[in-house]
Amino acid sequence: MAKKNNYYPISTKEIISSNACTGKNLVQLAQNRYITIHENNIINPYKKLENKIRIYFDVGIEIKLGEGQVYFEGKKVNGKTEDEILMWYMGYLHIFRRRIKNGGWYVGTSLTSMDFNGYQISDFMWRNNPQYRRFIKSWESLENLVDKRRHYPGLTPEGLAIEIQRKASHEKLERLKLDNLQPSDAHGIISSFTWYGD
Structure with missing residues (x-):
């Protein structure tokens, strides 16, 4: 498929039927900005277009989530x-x-x-992982302790350095091990890529 100004984007149905590429390939191409994803199947001909292949997701693409990747299952939301x-x-x-x-x-x-x-991932872990929740609570306690003592007249620069070192040591001991999560065989239809934009 040659790169050109295409006012009728290529549909995913066409891509699937021709076995041109997989869902994972499309994600990689979009992430590297070689293609652009559209919600509509017709583009305004007067709109200035970038020189990218344009894809319209008229049907979802079957993609195996978890191919040698790591996942963590959360609660229903x-x-x-x-x-x-x-x-x-x-x-x-x-x-x-x-x-x-x-x-x-x-x-x-x-x-x-x-x-x-970062915020969404942290919120997910807070809701679903007790180890992470304990870590964050103890981290916040140490931060509050250091902040309070920083303004305490009796705290010397050496004392503050000790508190900061304790905080760093605590992080090493309680660090979350995301690499211990188990591989998943979860799979299904990725129903939309509207988050990409141009």
């Missing part, structure tokens, strides 16, 4: 209407959710702006 997992995907941690009624997985975190995913 949104009033128990969705399943939720945290997994390594394309080299980064991402949250995937699956609507229980239709079984389609969708990405809950950004696949292109990884810097903005």
